[in-house]
Amino acid sequence: MPKVIYVSAKGDAREVDVPVGTTVMAAALKNGIDGIVAECGGVCMCSTCHVFVDENFFGRLPPAQDTEEAVLEIAAEERRPTSRLSCQIKVTDELDGLTVRLPERQR
């Protein structure tokens, strides 16, 4: 099973096994990762599952759709070049080791 590594704003890393097809957001909630709020439940209406994707992985993700791009505009912590919404990232075998950093605040 692919692994996803969540790095908190303070720098603490946690590695989680994630079934293929699960989103990075859903896996965070299931595994008790603080720092992902997921207020709207993963439908691109809020920005509270914002993550910074590790540069080595960012280019391997399917590009963000317009709805996601728009939501990143309202992120509580300003977006960066590798910003994504974790509800829109589905884990695949190719993404094994995917590392995401959590912003300091989501609301």
Next chain:
Amino acid sequence: MGAGTVIIGTGQAGFQTAASLRSEGYEEPIILIGEEPQIPYQRPPLSKGFPLGQQDFESIQLRPERFYQDHRIDLLAGKKVTAIGRDKKQIRLESGARIPYQKLVLAVGARNRKLGVEGAALEGVLYLRSLEEAIALKDRLQSSREIVVIGGGFIGLEIAAVARTLGKSVTVLEALPRLMSRVVAPVISNFFRDLHTSRGVKIVCDAQVLEISGENGRAQNVKLQDGTAYPADLVIVGIGVVPNVELAQAAGVKVANGVVVNEFLETNDADVFAIGDCAEHPCIFASARVRLESVQNAADQAQRVATTIAGRRSSYRALPWFWSDQFDIKLQMAGISQGHDRIVTRGDAESHKLSVFYFKGERLVAIDSINRPLDHMIGRKLIAGGAPLTPEEAADESVDLRKLEHEMAQRRTEPASS
């Protein structure tokens, strides 16, 4: 069980209050009590992905069960609160047990408005709000062929889209002249009427339901006052909700169209708060007292109450926003359009890319968007920041809203010099 904060209601508002209290550093006991037997879950998918089978219960839980233990939240699911004793600061459960509180949060929500016509109690007339009702509806959808939806609001139209996607014959009966008329402009109503019609849903407006007739206790026909009848083996009623105010009222907490709260979300008892679907609050964006039924309202009010209980009292000022998914179209709404006196559009319905800007005098008060997500998201900032956007600029596609928003944000951070 010790005092601390007692939260009544395990919906999104109740859940978020408990979660936010802990993330705000609150150390006292937290008791989260609700009548529903399940752990807190999201309601929006119940009229969308859940009946389509795209989401199951596990995927709509707000947090897994472990979360509550990990955060020392005492979750009492399936428990009914029968009274609030404000003098002794305790609540009473149906079992007779009493639980003391220092702070009490009423996140008791709303219940479905019942259809008041003959035959409304027949078997095969269903409502949708709780998981239990959603499971029954999903089950019933499988075995039904002809479905009549009473009510052309968000819930009615979302479930109509689901039923049609499942291949059913679907008719929507709306009492008013157009769909979702309480909240959106005619151009949006018409867009969704055309969308549903093009997918094979029959939309009937100005439809006054007279009665539901049936045989052997089962619904078979929905009859209108004008004499027309629509055969149905399943009738789904989505005609709005009524706030659950009775518990508060019996305890001497002031109620109107909901539990009345001030800008701090406090009731007339400063140790008792009300939030979410049940709370009538002063809304700076509506310039009126409103009661809103939405995820945003529930979550943001919960966050605000948690901050106040944790010792940093501040007023509630979040911008309302909403969404609705019907077929493959997402309607995004920012602000409160009620009381507007002018609308302008950006984009057009033909291209399925359309935003409607609502103005009250000079002030931009709301934006509804279809397939123009940037209008919606930037629009939230523009409305919240009181942007000096004119109707002419709103209608002019060459005016870059993002640039306007950046300029507005910059002006805010610069010291006022003139």
